[in-house]
Amino acid sequence: MLEIHSLSKEFNKGTPDAQIALDQFAMTIEDGEFVTLLGGNGSGKSTLFNLIAGSLFPDSGTILLEGQDVTFLPEHRRALLVGRVFQNPLTGTAPNMTIEENLAIAYMRGTGRSLLHRTTKQDRAFFREQLSTLGLGLENRMNTRIGLLSGGQRQAITLLMATMVKPKLLLLDEHTAALDPQSATRVTELTERIVSEGQITTIMVTHSIATALQTGNRLMLLDRGQIAMDLQGEARRTITRQELLDCYAR
Ligand SMILES: Nc1ncnc2c1ncn2[C@@H]1O[C@H](COP(=O)(O)OP(=O)(O)OP(=O)(O)O)[C@@H](O)[C@H]1O
């Protein structure tokens, strides 16, 4: 379970460039929930993810993951708990390393093993099996450098890296936005499958209202650093695209 209480973050405080990104933000997400998060540009979505993942620290408020206060836990110590996929396929993988080496790093990070651990035959078989679940034939290209892959292939691998060792929480920040429509659809389907098979608690940022309505089981809309809408069940099923659009404009 993720619990966020009264989280605030202001950038460039006390200067003419001051920006309040999150304003007394609060949310509770139960285990196994799959939340889609909408919100205009600059509404605070990525800042929220940065605070949850530990890339940034808040001015005030608390973040509890599985009851543990992680608000000021260093980012590398949260890597065991939080998996993350970014918008840019170039982020999240080491381009000059092979598919196998990237998976090995993610596996070590996820299991808390030393980086000095050498990849065993067993590890390799596990990576191959995991890659084959993507259905992209990448299990036969384990020695290919990640930098040579297409954006869609990279996002699929980054998704695998973020979930290979089940995280307590998966954060997806517009992770299909840079992909062509076909690859985006494939990565979205892959996401739904991985999340549902692993029952992974997930927050997915998207700018597509259709995707937000079709994916997951709860929908939130962020506006000026606060939750403006939180829909589940019947309310989520019956809301129209236009009603959601109107909320952006308020
Ligand atoms: N490192 C930073 N330094 C200064 N201001 C920042 C920084 N990061 C974010 N902001 C500001 O905080 C606000 C929220 O930004 P954030 O990136 O969280 O928005 P977002 O909802 O992810 O937007 P988008 O949909 O465009 O990705 C914006 O006003 C942004 O300019």
Ligand SMILES: [Mg+2]
């Ligand atoms: Mg963003």
